[in-house]
Every structure is written in C-alpha cells, then in structure tokens.
Amino acid sequence: MKLLYQSSMAGWKVWAPTLAAAILSTLHGCGAAEADRLIPLDSHLFHSLRRISLPVVSPDQQRALFATSYYDPDANKEYNYISILDIELGNTTQLTPAFEGSDRASNLLWLGPSTAGYLSKGALYQHDLAPHTNGTLLFNATQSINSATYRSSSGLLLFTASTLADGKISSVAKYLNEEKNRTDSAMVYNNLWARHWNKWMGDQKSTLFAINTTREAYGSWNLGREANLMQGLPPTKDQLLRWEVEGYTASEDGEHVAFVVRNPGPDMAWSTNVDIYLTAADGSRIPKLLTGTFKGAASSPTFSTDGSAVAWLQMETPGYESDINRIYVHNITTGNVYSVARTWDLSPQSILWSADNKVLYALTPDRGDRRLFSVEIATGKHQPLTGYGFVSNVARVGSSKLLVVYSNVTESSDIYTIDVGSSVSGLRGPMKRLTSINGDKLGGVYLSEAEDFWFTGALRDQVHGWILRPAGFNATKKYPLALLIHGGPQQASMHAFGLGQWNPNMYASAGYATVIINFHGSSSYGQKFTDSIHQQWGGYPYEDLMKGLDHVISTYSFVDASRMVALGGSYGGYMANWINANTDRFRALVAHDGQFNVVAGYYSTDELWFIEHDLGGVPFTTSGREKYDKYNPERLADKFKTPTLFIHGANDFRLTLEQSLAPWTLLRRKGIPSRLVYFPDEDHWVNKMGNSMRWYEEVFKWMAQWTSS
Numbered sequence: 001m002k003l004l005y006q007s008s009m010a011g012w013k014v015w016a017p018t019l020a021a022a023i024l025s026t027l028h029g030c031g032a033a034e035a036d037r038l039i040p041l042d043s044h045l046f047h048s049l050r051r052i053s054l055p056v057v058s059p060d061q062q063r064a065l066f067a068t069s070y071y072d073p074d075a076n077k078e079y080n081y082i083s084i085l086d087i088e089l090g091n092t093t094q095l096t097p098a099f100e101g102s103d104r105a106s107n108l109l110w111l112g113p114s115t116a117g118y119l120s121k122g123a124l125y126q127h128d129l130a131p132h133t134n135g136t137l138l139f140n141a142t143q144s145i146n147s148a149t150y151r152s153s154s155g156l157l158l159f160t161a162s163t164l165a166d167g168k169i170s171s172v173a174k175y176l177n178e179e180k181n182r183t184d185s186a187m188v189y190n191n192l193w194a195r196h197w198n199k200w201m202g203d204q205k206s207t208l209f210a211i212n213t214t215r216e217a218y219g220s221w222n223l224g225r226e227a228n229l230m231q232g233l234p235p236t237k238d239q240l241l242r243w244e245v246e247g248y249t250a251s252e253d254g255e256h257v258a259f260v261v262r263n264p265g266p267d268m269a270w271s272t273n274v275d276i277y278l279t280a281a282d283g284s285r286i287p288k289l290l291t292g293t294f295k296g297a298a299s300s301p302t303f304s305t306d307g308s309a310v311a312w313l314q315m316e317t318p319g320y321e322s323d324i325n326r327i328y329v330h331n332i333t334t335g336n337v338y339s340v341a342r343t344w345d346l347s348p349q350s351i352l353w354s355a356d357n358k359v360l361y362a363l364t365p366d367r368g369d370r371r372l373f374s375v376e377i378a379t380g381k382h383q384p385l386t387g388y389g390f391v392s393n394v395a396r397v398g399s400s401k402l403l404v405v406y407s408n409v410t411e412s413s414d415i416y417t418i419d420v421g422s423s424v425s426g427l428r429g430p431m432k433r434l435t436s437i438n439g440d441k442l443g444g445v446y447l448s449e450a451e452d453f454w455f456t457g458a459l460r461d462q463v464h465g466w467i468l469r470p471a472g473f474n475a476t477k478k479y480p481l482a483l484l485i486h487g488g489p490q491q492a493s494m495h496a497f498g499l500g501q502w503n504p505n506m507y508a509s510a511g512y513a514t515v516i517i518n519f520h521g522s523s524s525y526g527q528k529f530t531d532s533i534h535q536q537w538g539g540y541p542y543e544d545l546m547k548g549l550d551h552v553i554s555t556y557s558f559v560d561a562s563r564m565v566a567l568g569g570s571y572g573g574y575m576a577n578w579i580n581a582n583t584d585r586f587r588a589l590v591a592h593d594g595q596f597n598v599v600a601g602y603y604s605t606d607e608l609w610f611i612e613h614d615l616g617g618v619p620f621t622t623s624g625r626e627k628y629d630k631y632n633p634e635r636l637a638d639k640f641k642t643p644t645l646f647i648h649g650a651n652d653f654r655l656t657l658e659q660s661l662a663p664w665t666l667l668r669r670k671g672i673p674s675r676l677v678y679f680p681d682e683d684h685w686v687n688k689m690g691n692s693m694r695w696y697e698e699v700f701k702w703m704a705q706w707t708s709s
C-alpha cells in the first residue's frame, strides 16, 4: 500500500519548488496558521496554467523543441509558442513569437541540424534557430496538411492530407469549389459509421504521402513529387467507407514506412479490426499487411533504430477495445514475428526502441500511475523506470538518456531526463527536472497530496482509491465530500495533474474532501480486473463505490457523510444516473455527457463494438434485451429522487444529447431540482477554455447549493 500522506505538521500541503524554500521556513517556523496563506487553486488560475507538448529531439541529440500553450482568461484567447531546450544544461529559449487561436503551431519537427519545422494554418513552416525571428512557409501543396514527419538523414517528408477517392491532392480544390455551388446540404449514407466522435463522415479521407526533399547550400528547398503510399490497398465499395490513415512512422534511414488503418467496410461500427501495413517510403511497393492474423486493434508501430524490425501493440480479441495490448516484433530482414513479455499482466500504451535495439521502453498504466517500463526483448523481463505519477511522453536522447514529460497530483507537466545507462540493466539514478513551466503560477498555491487507500470491494477484491484534503484543512472540522467517478469505464483515475474537468485538486481547493475510487473495470490493475466489468456496468463498480465510501467515512473523521456529491462524465455520468436510481445517500449529482437509457444509447452511438462487447450482445434479441435492461437507469426512472446537474455538448456522438435531455425531463416532470447546461459547440469533451471555466463555475455553484449547510 502506498501511503503518501505525511503526518508531520502541514506535510500534506505541497507547493511548487520556486517558492518552496521561502514557504518551507514559514511553515515550519510558524505552524498551520501560516500554511493557510497558501491560496486555493481557483478556476482563473487553473485555466491560465501552461501546457507543454512532447519534446522533439534534434538530430545532434543536444536540444529539443517543444511548444507551450496558454490561455488568457481575460481576453478569452489561446496561444502557443515554440521553445528550444538545451538537454544537458536544462535552459530554454523561446524561439517563435506567440501564435494565436487557429494559427497555433503544432506537429513540431526538425528539418535539419539547426532548422525547426511546424504546422500552422494547414501548411509546413521552417524556422532557423535564431530567437525572435519569423518562420517561413516551406510547403503548402494542399488545402491542409494534417500531420507531417521528416527524416533529415534521407530528406524524406511524410505527410497526411485529405483526398477524395482518387487519392490525388490536385482534385480537392475543384471538389471544394463545386461544393460551394451546391443548392442543398444533404449528406446521404448507405452504411453505418456515418459519424465518429464529433464529425459526420464526408467524402474526404486522410491519406499518407511521401515526398523527397533536398536543401541547397543557400537554404532553399527542392521538393519532389508526392507519392500516395496507400495507393496499393484493396479498393472499397462504399466511397464513404475508405482507407484512412490513423497513424504512421518511418524508419530512421527513411526507407520503410508503417501505417495504421481501420479496415473499411459495412461492419466498421462494430469491428475493431485496425491493421498495420508496411511499405517502401518511395511508394514503389504495394503495402504489405503486417497484422493480418489478428482481428483486434493494432497500434503504435515503431521501427528499431537500425530499421531491421518493427514493433507494435496488438489487441488479440476481436471487438474488444480494452483488451490487453501485447507487444509484437516483426523482423523485416528475416520475416520472423514474435511476441514479447507475453505473461506481463499490464497493458502498455506506447513503445519505443532503445538505441541498441535490445529493449523496448513502454508507457504503461500501473495501479493508478502511468510508468515508463523497460522491457528486455530477448527475455521479456520488465522493470519500471519511474514510480509514482504519470509519464505522458517519452523520447530517446542518444544511447543512454530518455526525455519524459511527467506530472503527478501536485505537479503540472514538465520535462525531465532519465539516465538509463546500459539499456538492459535499466535505471541509473533519479529523474532530473529540466523545466518548471508553471512554477511561477503554482508556487504558494494549495495543492493536496493524494492519500491512497485500499479496501475490500466487490468479489472481495482489494480496490484502490485516494482522498485529497480540502483547502484550509483543520482536522477538527467536518467537510463535504466530492466523489469523482471516472469514465471509460475501462480507464482509471491516475496520479496526474490533468488540465480538464476532473483535476481532483480543483475540488479540494473548492472545499471538498475529494475521493476517487478505481472500481472494477478500471485499467492498470491487471487484465482480469479490467475484464470483470463485462455485463456488470451497474454491478461491481456500484458496489465498489458504495463500499469505498463506507470505508472513507469510517476512516476519515473529517468527512461529513450527510453532505456528499457524486460527479462523473461519460461512463461516470451513466453511473451518476445509476446512483440516482439506487441510493439517496448523495445530496446532489452531476452527470456530464452521461447515459440514461442504455437501449436508446445503443441505437445512436458511433462505436457499437464498445457497448456490444461490454453488455454481451445486441439489444434486439430477447436475451440481449435482458442484458441491456438489467443495468439500465431508465428502467428505474420511478426511483430517481436526487437533484442533478446535467451537462452535455451538442456534438457528442458517443453519448448523444438526448441522454441528458431525457433524465432532465424526468426530474423536471417529477418536480426534483435539476439544471441543464447545454454547450452547442462542444463534443464528448469541453474543448474551449471559456466553456471549461463556465463548466467549473456551474458545477461548483451546484455543489455548494446542496452541501453548504
């Protein structure tokens, strides 16, 4: 058991390093009253925190590019700029001016030893490494470049751009002109998979291209003709269901390319058959199917540094999006395919080869942390290189260093290095911090540590949770409780500093004892625990949440069990509705993009595979219907009695707007206090910062209304 709470005076108050020394002496000199000088993390401050992109290491391994994004709440504008980091010295210099709104730079890359590249306004720009100069347009062959990658050793530029069925960039402009002349706006579908996430399927699909480049001594570029690397894929019948690239990578020498595509066809909405193809970077060969033996989803292809092999992650179970990811390696030279670390009971989310190709570094959720593991290819031996906290990205620096982006409950994301020594023997020394992106903002701010607890939940299994103490904490007082319920359901609340709707310190700073429980079905506790939610949506997870709350109430005397609120988004919003149908122990609930009617939800969702797998079939057979009804909150509509705030985005095609309108109508019709917050311009998430600020304002107002006395 990981107990992070320190019992020393005010030890659970954590602060950022910049002001730490000053505050530390104050705290220890003067006691808890002084600790109250720490200001709460409020919405204005939270939304003005900076975010960093993954760092991209230079060809000489000395420097890295990264982007810093920020929001100005007063002007309601979002910006970012690119900086350059000296990896050895740890100093950074801002390279570009700030880009505003939709002009923000993305997809940073190196175009040469001292030339940075980035996408902005749908085009590729180059920027020489002189600070405060402007970038210049390098490549704009198409309406919009969606993504790009570059291999400076061979001059290979890979990029994705939207095309019509002919796969030609040149046809797109004409098509768009014709579209402007249309007298109607109808979109017509013959097959499912008519929409996904927040978009209706259109005629254009993202296609992968390669282009040769050379750079003259005086700096100007020669670009060759683009080659469509997906040209040789089998033709498809329905022009709306075509091959579309979801990910890709090239070998270091620029010879081989691997790309990820979902198999097009009328079963796309209920199949998870995502494949990886291998092809030659010059488009001279027909792409070769690498993952043909599997009908589950493949992801994260990555070439060994010598280009002789490609590794990837493979779910072996068809139709199951939360299956364990197995590591596979295909040796291109010998044709051998083998799996690595088959008995490992954790599911890596991305992999990277070590410089000597003997180890794969795997970002892997592990009991509420996302840790970087090294996995020895020959033996499958694996060991963690990081501990508590969340590693969001990793990049290789030379042969013995890794660059990671790391956060934890009390620290927002920053760049660190890890010395890995000889790759097989793993970790050499602690992480070294290179940046402190929000040090000036978070110094002196109240941030509660997460105190972990374990309790006996459903199936008599040990279940993990944690609690954060509210701002201004005084052990002799009682505090209202906020229970945060994660979505997925096959995800987990993690020891991380998220900048979205569910950062637990936002709730702790608002005055709540904040509780998180990684119920049955959560990822990162072994595959059996994840799988156990099958046909159990309202079963084991609900039992865990109730037993976990009982444990918290009997363990932490500062919790006021008569003033509790439960909140969740997506599956967490489904659970808020299920709670409403099953208990009245909460004063109020918040359901964000939740689900109320499981049967109706089936018929309007985009990804049918997910619900068909989780509920064990379809709702239009007698036995299937019973399974859908079993944990359907709508079936228990007469039982709802808890005041609820519903929040929904119009463009959420996973759980559609009706899934909040319906329970809101129910509560209004029954005369139960309730409120609807509708975002016409949001989807399954809250993307716009102004909307996110309003979201927190509405949620905190609702929580306070029901728990203040």
Ligand SMILES: *[C@@H]1O[C@H](CO)[C@@H](O)[C@H](O)[C@H]1NC(C)=O
Pocket (backbone or CB within 6 Å): 084, 085, 086, 089, 091, 092, 093
């Ligand atoms: C880091 O500091 C060194 C020494 O002062 C300087 O030469 C270098 O340009 C700096 N690098 C960056 C990226 O700021």
Ligand SMILES: *[C@@H]1O[C@H](CO)[C@@H](O)[C@H](O)[C@H]1NC(C)=O
Pocket (backbone or CB within 6 Å): 132, 133, 134
């Ligand atoms: C960079 O671009 C901005 C905006 O167009 C312009 O005001 C500025 O003068 C340019 N700076 C340089 C060094 O060219």
Ligand SMILES: *[C@@H]1O[C@H](CO)[C@@H](O)[C@H](O)[C@H]1NC(C)=O
Pocket (backbone or CB within 6 Å): 120, 121, 122, 123, 137, 140, 142, 143
């Ligand atoms: C790129 O080309 C397209 C089509 O000609 C044009 O509409 C767009 O403005 C160009 N983008 C940039 C950044 O110049």
Ligand SMILES: *[C@@H]1O[C@H](CO)[C@@H](O)[C@H](O)[C@H]1NC(C)=O
Pocket (backbone or CB within 6 Å): 174, 177, 178, 181
């Ligand atoms: C669009 O309509 C205008 C006016 O009728 C016509 O001149 C133009 O050629 C049309 N463009 C296309 C691409 O059909």
Ligand SMILES: *[C@@H]1O[C@H](CO)[C@@H](O)[C@H](O)[C@H]1NC(C)=O
Pocket (backbone or CB within 6 Å): 210, 211, 212, 224, 225, 226, 227, 281, 282, 283
């Ligand atoms: C790039 O150049 C090489 C050597 O001239 C050629 O073989 C290859 O086909 C070119 N690739 C593309 C995508 O044009």
Ligand SMILES: *[C@@H]1O[C@H](CO)[C@@H](O)[C@H](O)[C@H]1NC(C)=O
Pocket (backbone or CB within 6 Å): 304, 308, 309, 331, 332, 333, 334, 357
């Ligand atoms: C692939 O096989 C070749 C030939 O046996 C070998 O030289 C190479 O090291 C292998 N690649 C990897 C990454 O194991």
Ligand SMILES: *[C@@H]1O[C@H](CO)[C@@H](O)[C@H](O)[C@H]1NC(C)=O
Pocket (backbone or CB within 6 Å): 004, 388, 389, 407, 408, 409, 410, 411, 433
């Ligand atoms: C969280 O991250 C900070 C900064 O790296 C570190 O000092 C602190 O020890 C971490 N917290 C825990 C509990 O590991």
Ligand SMILES: *[C@@H]1O[C@H](CO)[C@@H](O)[C@H](O)[C@H]1NC(C)=O
Pocket (backbone or CB within 6 Å): 032, 033, 474, 475, 476, 477
């Ligand atoms: C905690 O609350 C009690 C009761 O209200 C009060 O007497 C005490 O001074 C408070 N302690 C601190 C450190 O504020």
